Amino acid sequence: MNAKHVHPSQPEGIPPGRPGRKLGPIDAGVAASHRLWLEVLRMRFFRSGLTISDLSERSGWSKSKISELLRGTGLYPRWEITCSLLHVLGVPTWPVRRLWAAAAREAQKKPEWIDSCxxxxALHVGPDTPPVDHRAFTEMHRPAYTAYARTFLRSDAQAKRTVxxxxxxxxxxxxxxxxSSDVVKFSWQVLRRSVMAxxxxxxxxPELTGAAFGTVALSEKKAPAEKFAQFEESMALFxxxxxxPAHHLDVMVLKHMRGxxxxxxxxxxxxxxxxxxxxDHYAQQHLTTALRSERAPEGTPSDSDH
Incomplete structure (x- = not known):
């Protein structure tokens, strides 16, 4: 039987007819970096046909500990139990270890704790470098992905880590x-979810205050009053x-903000x-109407009212 395809915007799902107790959803409080690797682990689990009991028998960890890890509840999991489940499910350990460490830092774990874990x-599942075609894809798309991330995130360093x-x-x-039907579309959704998280x-x-501050107009030599007026206009625009909508937002960011x-x-x-x-045409029409409506004095009908 072929594995059930899961769209990147819907990373979770339990096949019908699965024996045993169903695994609950990921806890709402799980941070972005933690969720990133946990979703992949859960997908592999759902597709494996195994139960929590199977994982327990094959990994040596208790069912309660495994269930807690797969739901993201309790304390941030140690690498030892995480790696054990990766081995059982055949998930490459090298990329997950980097994601696990990033999530540990996000969970305020000290470097000493991360290193000791x-x-x-041993890391003995999968190669220590991505496939050649993945590396080529990364090299080709990293500049645009990073530029997109910088539009939304607080710093260049955070944008680079996210990418x-x-x-x-x-x-x-x-x-x-x-x-998938299109590797480029699939990959973009993976990147977009990471950025938006x-x-x-x-x-x-999404808040675009940073983008408003970074507009070319604000960097020009203008009087303070003019700069403030320009900032107000930029804030309204952004x-x-x-x-x-997501697709139109992405087009506007990449085309007009990233050039x-x-x-x-x-x-x-x-x-x-x-x-x-x-x-682009739709977005510009929508923005023109929205900004005209916002600038119209109260009680004055906008063009969209006619």
Missing amino acids: IQGV DEAFDALWLRWDEALT RTPRLDGH AAVSRL MSDAAVADVLGVPVVAVSSA
């Missing part, structure tokens, strides 16, 4: 990516951009060039 645990983690997660799912939110939408051509954006998103042009 890792020491003495590195996304490529490690993609390594873990590379076979799935290659068998770390992006500050304002009223439920607030409207943040409320666009990429339609063809380059299409290559990154895995869509036809005409789809980029169409999304």
Whole structure:
């Protein structure tokens, strides 16, 4: 029987008819880096046909400990038990160890604790470098992925870490990516989820305050009053951009904030060039209407009211 395909935007699912007690969802409080490797581990578990009891017998860890780890509850798991489950499920250990360490740092674990957990645990599942085609894909798309991440995240360092983690997660799912309908689209969703998981939110939408500060207009020599007025205008614009549908938002960020051509954006998103042009046209129309409506004095009908 073929493995059930799981779309990257829906990383969890339990096949029907599975014996034993169903595993609960990932705890809502699990941080982004932790969730990244935990989702992959859970997907492998769901597809393996094994039960929690099977994992317990094969790894030597108790069912309660395994269930806790797979749900992300309790304390952040030690590398020893994590690695044991990776071995049982045949998950490559090298990329997960990097993701595990990044998540441990995010969980405020001290470097000494991380090092002591890792020491003495053998890594013998999978190669220590990604496949050649994955490395080529990474080299090709890293600049655009990093530019996209820098638009939303607080610092260049955080953007770089997020992209590195996304490529490690993609390594873990590379076979799935290659068998998907489009490897570029699949990979973009992996990257996008990693970025959005770390992006500050304002009223439920991605916050683009940093992008507003970084506009070219704000860097020009202007009087303070003019700069403040420009900042207000930029904030209104970027607030409207943040409320666009995901695809239109991505096109606007890559094309207008990162200066990429339609063809380059299409290559990154895995869509036809005409789809980029169409999304750009729609987004600009929507933004024009939204900003005109916002600037209209109270009680004055906007063009959309006619």
